[in-house]
Amino acid sequence: MSQKKLVIEYIPFPYQTASGRTQDIFKPYFDLKLSYGGKISPTISALVDSGADRSLFPAYIGEMVGIKIKTNKTKITVGGINSKITAYRHKLYCYVGTTKLSTDIDFSYDTNSILLGRKGFFNLFSKIVFQEKKHLFELYY
Amino acid sequence: MNKQNKKNPLIPYEDQWVALTSNKKKVLFASKNLKTLHKKIENDTSNLVLMKVPPFNMVFAP
Numbered sequence: 001m002s003q004k005k006l007v008i009e010y011i012p013f014p015y016q017t018a019s020g021r022t023q024d025i026f027k028p029y030f031d032l033k034l035s036y037g038g039k040i041s042p043t044i045s046a047l048v049d050s051g052a053d054r055s056l057f058p059a060y061i062g063e064m065v066g067i068k069i070k071t072n073k074t075k076i077t078v079g080g081i082n083s084k085i086t087a088y089r090h091k092l093y094c095y096v097g098t099t100k101l102s103t104d105i106d107f108s109y110d111t112n113s114i115l116l117g118r119k120g121f122f123n124l125f126s127k128i129v130f131q132e133k134k135h136l137f138e139l140y141y
Numbered sequence: 142m143n144k145q146n147k148k149n150p151l152i153p154y155e156d157q158w159v160a161l162t163s164n165k166k167k168v169l170f171a172s173k174n175l176k177t178l179h180k181k182i183e184n185d186t187s188n189l190v191l192m193k194v195p196p197f198n199m200v201f202a203p
Contacts, residue, residue, distance in 0.1 A: 011165060014152050016197045024149060025200070031163075031190055042182065043163070045192040047201075060175045112175075112193050 003126065003140055006097060010135040011045070026135045030116060035093040035100065036065040044114060048128075048137065052117030054078075055105045061114070062090060062107040069107050076106050085110035096124065096141065156196045160189040 012024035028048040034041040041064050046057070056078055059069045069088050076087045087106035094103050103120045122128055127140040150168050151159070158178040160170040169189065172178035182189055195201060 012149055013195060014149050014155070014197045015200070022152070022197065027201075029192070042160075042179075043190045045161075045165075045190050058175060060179070064179060114193060 004097075004099070006139040006141075008137055008139070010137070012135075028130060028137045030121075030139075032116075033095040034061065034065050034105075035095065036062075036067050036090075039065045040095075041065050046114040046116045048121070049115040049117055050122065050130075052115045053119060054117040055103070055120035056087060056111060056113060056115045056117065057105050057107050058111055058114065059088075059107045059109045062092075062105070065092070067092065067107070069109070078106060078108065078111075087111075096139070099141070151194050154194045157194055158191065159194055160191055163188050163190055165190060 008028070008030060010026035011029045012026050014022050015025035016022050029045045030048050031043050031045050033043055041061065044061060062069050067090050069090070074089045076089055078085050078087045085108050087108035089104055089106050091102070091104045093100050101124050103124065105120055125139050125141045129138040131137065150161070150166060154168055154171050157171045157173055158175045159168045160178060160182050161168055170178060170181045172181065175191070178191065
């Protein structure tokens with residue numbers, strides 16, 4: 001089976017410097033859809049975060065596809081810098097292009113961040129290459 | 142980081158949820174929270190991309 005490759009350009013976000021000037025800061029975001037019980041989410045753009053152990057999404061995104069977030073008794077504590085939040089892990093599918101892949105995501109009512117982490121996203125691919133100077137990344141699967 | 146891009150479509154939407162065109166060139170809907178945004182777009186999700194625009198005055202280190 002031949003290897004597939006996706007090349008994704010970083011998204012420019014406004015960033016205000018200490019002096020008050022606004023510049024663009026480029027970040028690696030990936031667009032995906034979630035699928036659970038036959039229901040498919042709108043396309044969601046999520047930060048590809050090599051520093052995150054796992055994928056973390058706001059609970060409402062899980063609820064969009066019909067997941068009853070708190071029914072999973074596997075409560076997870078997710079730690080960031082100087083903070084801890086509670087999340088609930090669920091198995092579901094995500095679409096990478098037209099390819100449907102099984103994954104699991106931690107959903108929390110305490111976050112607005114949408115993070116694609118190493119377990120649950122990076123491990124779906126054979127290779128991920130970040131090209132910072134070109135503002136793009138490549139996914140091989 | 143690059144120089145200021147005054148055409149960045151996200152500039153008016155700091156710290157909001159947005160629904161963008163699939164090429165991310167234009168914001169079609171925005172809201173302070175995701176649930177409200179989802180209600181706005183519920184019947185028109187096919188070519189939209191949902192995203193949280195981060196605050197502009199900080200860098201992100203999760």
